[in-house]
Amino acid sequence: MKIYTYPIQGEETRTHYPETREDLAAFWDWFNAAPPIIGADIESTSLSVFSRGFDVRVVSFGDAYDSWVIRSDRFNAVAAQALQDRRKRFAFHNGFGFDLPALAYHQYADLDDLAERIIDTRILAHLLDPRPVWQGGQGLALKQLADILVDETAPDTSEDLHKIFREEYGATKKSGAGWRLIDIDHPTYVLYSGLDAILVYRVLMEISPTIRALGLGPLAKREHELATVVARQHMRGMLIDVDYTKQLVEDLHREEEAQAARAKRYGVDNVNSPPQVRAALLAMGETWTEKTDGGELSTAGDVLRPMADLDRNWDRVNYREPNPLADAVLRSKRAGKWRVSYAEAFLADRDVNDRIHPMISTLQARTARMAVSKPPLQQLPASDWTIRRAIIADPGHLMISADYKQIEFRVIAANADVVKMKEAIARDESIHEFTAKLLFGENYPKWKYKISKNTGFSKAYGGGIARIAFTSGVPFEEAKKVVDAYNSVFPEIDRYSKQLQRKARFGAKEVITPSGRRLPLDGHRLYAALNYETQSTARDILAGGILRVDKAGLGDHILLPVHDELLGQAPADEAADVIREVSRLMETDYRGVHIGADYEVLGPSWGHGADFGMPR
DNA sequence: ACGATCACG
DNA sequence: ACGTACGTGATCGTG
Numbered sequence: 001m002k003i004y005t006y007p008i009q010g011e012e013t014r015t016h017y018p019e020t021r022e023d024l025a026a027f028w029d030w031f032n033a034a035p036p037i038i039g040a041d042i043e044s045t046s047l048s049v050f051s052r053g054f055d056v057r058v059v060s061f062g063d064a065y066d067s068w069v070i071r072s073d074r075f076n077a078v079a080a081q082a083l084q085d086r087r088k089r090f091a092f093h094n095g096f097g098f099d100l101p102a103l104a105y106h107q108y109a110d111l112d113d114l115a116e117r118i119i120d121t122r123i124l125a126h127l128l129d130p131r132p133v134w135q136g137g138q139g140l141a142l143k144q145l146a147d148i149l150v151d152e153t154a155p156d157t158s159e160d161l162h163k164i165f166r167e168e169y170g171a172t173k174k175s176g177a178g179w180r181l182i183d184i185d186h187p188t189y190v191l192y193s194g195l196d197a198i199l200v201y202r203v204l205m206e207i208s209p210t211i212r213a214l215g216l217g218p219l220a221k222r223e224h225e226l227a228t229v230v231a232r233q234h235m236r237g238m239l240i241d242v243d244y245t246k247q248l249v250e251d252l253h254r255e256e257e258a259q260a261a262r263a264k265r266y267g268v269d270n271v272n273s274p275p276q277v278r279a280a281l282l283a284m285g286e287t288w289t290e291k292t293d294g295g296e297l298s299t300a301g302d303v304l305r306p307m308a309d310l311d312r313n314w315d316r317v318n319y320r321e322p323n324p325l326a327d328a329v330l331r332s333k334r335a336g337k338w339r340v341s342y343a344e345a346f347l348a349d350r351d352v353n354d355r356i357h358p359m360i361s362t363l364q365a366r367t368a369r370m371a372v373s374k375p376p377l378q379q380l381p382a383s384d385w386t387i388r389r390a391i392i393a394d395p396g397h398l399m400i401s402a403d404y405k406q407i408e409f410r411v412i413a414a415n416a417d418v419v420k421m422k423e424a425i426a427r428d429e430s431i432h433e434f435t436a437k438l439l440f441g442e443n444y445p446k447w448k449y450k451i452s453k454n455t456g457f458s459k460a461y462g463g464g465i466a467r468i469a470f471t472s473g474v475p476f477e478e479a480k481k482v483v484d485a486y487n488s489v490f491p492e493i494d495r496y497s498k499q500l501q502r503k504a505r506f507g508a509k510e511v512i513t514p515s516g517r518r519l520p521l522d523g524h525r526l527y528a529a530l531n532y533e534t535q536s537t538a539r540d541i542l543a544g545g546i547l548r549v550d551k552a553g554l555g556d557h558i559l560l561p562v563h564d565e566l567l568g569q570a571p572a573d574e575a576a577d578v579i580r581e582v583s584r585l586m587e588t589d590y591r592g593v594h595i596g597a598d599y600e601v602l603g604p605s606w607g608h609g610a611d612f613g614m615p616r
Numbered sequence: 617a618c619g620a621t622c623a624c625g
Numbered sequence: 626a627c628g629t630a631c632g633t634g635a636t637c638g639t640g
Contacts, residue, residue: 272620272621273638274619292620298621300622301622334623337621337635337636340635341622341635366632369625376624376633376634376635377624378623379625382625458630459630460631461630462631463629464628466628467629467630471630525629527628528629532632535625535631562624
């Protein structure tokens with residue numbers, strides 16, 4: 001047995017690395033006598049749990065002073081036996097996002113059995129302060145928490161290992177090859193694996209009293225339940241239509257190249273280069289004023305689309321002669337984005353069964369909104385069916401979907417007690433149509449519907465008249481009239497927003513939502529308080545829906561949450577019944593306001609939904 | 617590494 | 626005192 005020592009908070013810790021079967025007896029002595037909750041961490045060959053070649057390399061366990069690094073190549077049964085020991089619970093950092101799926105998929109433990117015994121320090125940290133460092137928070141990585149809660153001189157294990165990967169194994173951080181190349185006996189690798197288990201244990205010891213003191217225990221429990229349900233969705237993944245997707249890659253590539261060739265005629269060699277596009281448009285005599293944050297003239301879509309005589313839906317406006325360069329740049333970039341970020345990502349990320357397993361981070365945004373990555377399925381183009389068509393239901397199944405109706409407006413109506421909005425909701429009337437009617441009378445033109453809808457969103461986000469005018473494409477004066485009318489019809493929204501800001505100015509710099517969630521505010525952006533509370537409450541309502549659907553036994557049908565929607569699948573002959581029931585379970589009442597849901601059987605693929613305009 | 621851009625709700 | 630559109634993930638070009 002090798003033993004590596006390292007000081008944490010001025011005290012010596014010992015990392016044990018058993019090499020023989022005899023060494024394991026000492027491990028079991030320690031394990032049996034260890035506290036009922038112990039720290040744990042795994043190291044693996046890569047982050048792609050479901051790819052060919054993925055392997056758990058070591059499983060580490062630790063308390064405040066001792067850790068044990070169990071190598072899987074020799075002792076995987078030992079690691080499994082320890083993880084399956086029902087007397088023990090394990091603190092993992094981001095355990096639901098990575099360690100649990102990895103250990104369950106590679107048969108170290110049953111997912112549900114282990115999930116019940118995991119405490120995820122990332123979840124606890126997010127409840128205390130959800131912000132990354134760049135937003136003024138402590139950050140949510142283990143190193144960042146350990147710096148503040150344990151010992152700021154503790155090594156940045158991940159960063160230091162990358163240095164070794166580069167210097168000793170010639171592997172870049174991006175490739176991640178170091179994780180599988182590094183010698184399993186490498187002293188730093190072993191030591192750091194053990195230290196992470198010690199650090200996660202110590203972080204837990206520091207953080208859990210605070211969670212209890214702030215009354216966040218019940219919320220923490222609920223987030224662990226949600227993370228378990230979502231970990232099952234991650235494991236389940238969803239099927240890719242590989243033949244369709246390969247054809248799609250080709251088609252997008254052809255469009256990308258054809259439009260790039262058009263752009264080249266106007267001197268733009270690379271459509272993805274803002275400086276080139278800017279210079280060429282200026283040379284063509286275009287003039288505009290929108291700037292980037294860096295102070296340069298912007299070449300974003302919002303600027304180029306009007307030049308190409310296109311609206312935000314890419315429909316012709318017939319306001320001017322389209323600038324052919326702007327048009328070509330827009331189209332080439334869109335095809336490239338769709339090809340690389342979606343179609344090719346589906347093919348690259350799929351497992352041996354042609355399933356993708358998006359990472360679903362249940363607590364990501366400051367508002368606790370969930371995020372989906374690898375691939376980013378919450379951001380698939382909705383204006384067109386072609387990308388979503390690549391995601392298909394299992395054989396004999398159909399894709400199904402249920403979504404909350406105008407959830408953020410209903411939350412605002414409830415929180416701010418917006419009388420007229422609540423009346424419209426009670427009649428189950430579309431809020432945007434209702435608003436347009438109140439503002440412009442019964443027979444309003446389409447553009448007035450758009451601007452009233454836009455005004456509603458802008459108010460909810462804390463936007464001003466200038467922003468509303470820009471996003472609606474109307475003059476400032478026109479937007480001001482609409483905003484004034486909106487405020488006189490729904491005066492409660494401004495009043496409530498100002499009240500939230502007053503409270504923030506004179507009290508704690510955070511919003512506490514009805515779920516008890518603490519949302520820190522930025523002093524110079526107090527106007528965001530209304531949106532934070534609204535977005536976060538809507539997220540918690542969706543979380544409640546997910547948990548109810550799961551408890552009712554329909555969890556196996558759910559594939560993915562998308563902010564206000566649950567995407568799922570069911571055998572063709574049950575699909576209509578299943579999604580009706582899912583939708584019924586999602587519906588709830590919030591402060592006396594009904595949060596209703598719509599539902600739909602999409603068809604054999606995600607792209608078959610009526611909203612995506614697929615010819616059927 | 618960072619800014620700009622673009623995809624979603 | 627005033628006014629501020631919110632939240633993400635991913636890729637690309639540039640320095």
